[in-house]
Amino acid sequence: MNVPAFRTSLTAAEPPVGLDLALQSLWWDARGDWKKAHECAQDDKTPTGARVHAYLHRVEGDLANAGYWYNLAGKPPATGTTAAEWEALATELLGR
Numbered sequence: 001m002n003v004p005a006f007r008t009s010l011t012a013a014e015p016p017v018g019l020d021l022a023l024q025s026l027w028w029d030a031r032g033d034w035k036k037a038h039e040c041a042q043d044d045k046t047p048t049g050a051r052v053h054a055y056l057h058r059v060e061g062d063l064a065n066a067g068y069w070y071n072l073a074g075k076p077p078a079t080g081t082t083a084a085e086w087e088a089l090a091t092e093l094l095g096r
Contacts, residue, residue: 003090020044022052023093026086029056047073048093054078055085 001009001016006027009016015027021044028037034056041053054069059082070077078085 001094003087003094006090006094020048020093022046022048023090025049025052025056026090026093029059029086034060051075052089055082055089058082058085 006016006023007030010027010030015024019027021040025037025040025044028034028040038053038056041049041056043049044052050069050073054066054073054075055078057063057066057069058078060066063077067077
């Protein structure tokens with residue numbers, strides 16, 4: 001799946017089958033359901049999950065909490081827009 005197909009899938013009621021928790025989190029976030037996105041991120045105990053978790057707290061405006069999760073992921077805090085960060089994360093994760 002690529003980013004355009006991922007975006008097209010946002011019209012469905014549920015994320016596409018087979019997405020890992022990080023991508024499910026980005027999917028729910030793009031649908032405007034931060035709570036479900038956060039639940040997926042919390043369940044993902046990988047460094048990738050921590051990166052998405054950081055992004056979500058950045059979206060929320062909780063930069064201190066985001067910093068904690070970026071650190072856990074071993075990544076510097078993002079400095080661009082959250083829209084650009086979502087795009088970069090989705091592109092990277094879908095390209096794996």
